[in-house]
Amino acid sequence: MITVRAPATSANLGSGFDVFGVAFDRPADIIRVERAEQTTIDITGVGSQYIPTDPDANTVGAVVDALDAPAHIEIDKGVRPASGLGSSAASAAGAAVALNELYNRGLSRSELVPIAAEGEAVVSGTAHADNVAPSILGGFTIATADGVESVSTDISLVACLPEIAVSTRDARRVVPETAQMAEVVETVGNAATLAVGMCRGDPDLVGRGMDDPLVTPARAELITGYDAVREAAVDAGATGVTVSGAGPSVLAVCRARDQRAVGSAMLTAFDDHEVDARVYQTQVSDGATIL
Ligand SMILES: Nc1ncnc2c1ncn2[C@@H]1O[C@H](COP(=O)(O)OP(=O)(O)OP(=O)(O)O)[C@@H](O)[C@H]1O
Numbered sequence: 605m606i607t608v609r610a611p612a613t614s615a616n617l618g619s620g621f622d623v624f625g626v627a628f629d630r631p632a633d634i635i636r637v638e639r640a641e642q643t644t645i646d647i648t649g650v651g652s653q654y655i656p657t658d659p660d661a662n663t664v665g666a667v668v669d670a671l672d673a674p675a676h677i678e679i680d681k682g683v684r685p686a687s688g689l690g691s692s693a694a695s696a697a698g699a700a701v702a703l704n705e706l707y708n709r710g711l712s713r714s715e716l717v718p719i720a721a722e723g724e725a726v727v728s729g730t731a732h733a734d735n736v737a738p739s740i741l742g743g744f745t746i747a748t749a750d751g752v753e754s755v756s757t758d759i760s761l762v763a764c765l766p767e768i769a770v771s772t773r774d775a776r777r778v779v780p781e782t783a784q785m786a787e788v789v790e791t792v793g794n795a796a797t798l799a800v801g802m803c804r805g806d807p808d809l810v811g812r813g814m815d816d817p818l819v820t821p822a823r824a825e826l827i828t829g830y831d832a833v834r835e836a837a838v839d840a841g842a843t844g845v846t847v848s849g850a851g852p853s854v855l856a857v858c859r860a861r862d863q864r865a866v867g868s869a870m871l872t873a874f875d876d877h878e879v880d881a882r883v884y885q886t887q888v889s890d891g892a893t894i895l
């Protein structure tokens with residue numbers, strides 16, 4: 605049996621829609637795989653009652669197919685589904701690393717990224733790799749059609765997960781189909797600023813680079829209290845705030861010393877809108893680990 609811990613992630617970071625991602629140190633999914641004639645899936649943990657065990661409907665099933673690696677797969681969910689924290693991706697990433705090991709396929713971590721992304725196509729309709737890339741490789745990742753880059757960095761994060769469910773499939777429907785040239789220019793500038801900030805470990809640059817005039821405003825409408833939560837986080841010291849992935853989690857970048865205050869301010873702001881929430885104080889961390 606092979607056991608893998610695959611971490612939660614946050615995709616987009618505002619300006620890097622479908623491209624940027626970061627790995628968290630927690631929460632994480634634990635994936636256990638054993639060789640079998642036919643693939644079967646058992647699921648326990650947070651939100652497991654909402655996740656299909658049919659391999660054709662679960663993200664790990666697509667990974668089994670891509671690696672031709674039938675297995676009995678146990679998924680212990682630490683990352684709540686429909687959270688914006690890469691829940692579906694954590695399972696797919698963990699399965700890709702575990703099955704590659706179990707069947708000695710010999711693929712590199714980078715080669716496993718497009719394979720795990722096939723799992724994302726099962727749940728959201730597109731094989732976007734911006735969650736599976738950091739869950740497999742760790743760090744800050746840039747995933748494009750031509751490949752994936754990963755940078756280790758020391759950046760503190762706060763993710764606030766409200767008791768609201770937003771599916772990626774639904775949240776992709778509100779993304780505008782066209783953009784004005786001025787919006788594209790602004791987004792390119794911000795994305796470049798963010799990437800430099802990650803390379804320098806500079807929370808001010810990362811926060812400044814998270815602004816996005818295109819996708820985030822449409823997604824924010826799906827999150828009760830988003831504007832108040834954003835404002836509260838900034839007042840408490842966050843250098844940047846955006847929707848985490850497709851939402852409903854809200855992601856803040858800050859200095860380590862401000863993490864507690866930022867998290868507390870975000871919880872209070874959600875509470876003011878009668879939304880229960882929980883907070884993860886985390887930092888950009890390593891990818892999947894074979895235990
Ligand atoms: N192994 C899995 N883990 C979690 N969700 C799964 C899995 N397999 C299938 N799903 C389905 O995927 C959906 C959750 O994925 P979705 O992409 O909407 O949320 P997320 O991964 O938390 O968000 P994001 O990608 O924005 O970070 C649910 O409908 C769930 O049933």
Ligand SMILES: N[C@@H](CCO)C(=O)O
Nearest residue numbers: 615622734772849850
């Ligand atoms: N880039 C994806 C991440 C969520 O899976 C989106 O925002 O739709």
